[in-house]
Amino acid sequence: MRINTNISSLSAQEAMTQTDRSLNTSLGRLSSGLRINKASDDASGLSIADKLRTQASSIQQSIDNANSGVALVQIADKAMAEQSNIIDIIKQKLTQAGTATTSTEGRSAIAKDINKLLDQLNNIAKQTNYNGMSLLQASHNSGSSTAALTFQIGETSADILTTSGGITSNSSGLGLSGLKDTVSGDKLSQTAAQDFMDDMDSALNQLNRWRSDYGSTQNQLESATRNMMTQHTNVKAAESIIRDVDYAQESANFNKLNIIAQAGNYALTQSTKIQENVLKLLQ
16 A cells, blocks of 8 residues: 555546546537537548538529529510510501501601610610620620620539520611611601511511520529529538537536546545555554
């Protein structure tokens, strides 16, 4: 029996130190709601959880991109819907001008109306934009074709959706330049009115093709959004399994460690009494 070195006390202190460390770790998990608060808690788990978190963030941004894309497409579609109404009205007026019962003065008034309608059709093409990006022609000042639009819908560079481009939804792009030149002088003959009626059908068909492309793109974007929302939920669930604490399990663990810590304190107190037994030998 030895007095100089209290092995029992040292063993009790070591056990208490380990228990306190585990108790602090458990308390940190309960207070933060995370099973992994630092790399030493679970190095491999932290690596996987961080990768899943980045993946989820990218997917969420892609969902936002897709929703913005849908808004862009809807702006273009509504604008072309109004242009379609204008074309419908112009053809109606050409039909009126193409009959013998309409007077020369009446056709002149119709020409003025058509000229104004074509101006508005061109104004719509100039003014329709999303965040400053023209959607129905190259730019506000350029009546040439639009470039294809590319939407980043996914977490990799290959996850993109692209429109066809080539939209020129103005009087020139719709093949109505001849009509525009004719009515600019406020003159329209019966024969000319009849000839331009077929041009309106062609213009409407072209406009519908562009609208169809935008409509298909919107369907793609909405489908991609639904898929990504499901994927985002599943990725976040996978991250939660790794990173988040299970409160039922951790509470039970904390209570166990708390009891062990109390028992350790009692053991440390008792270890000092063992030395007292040695004193009895010296008496």
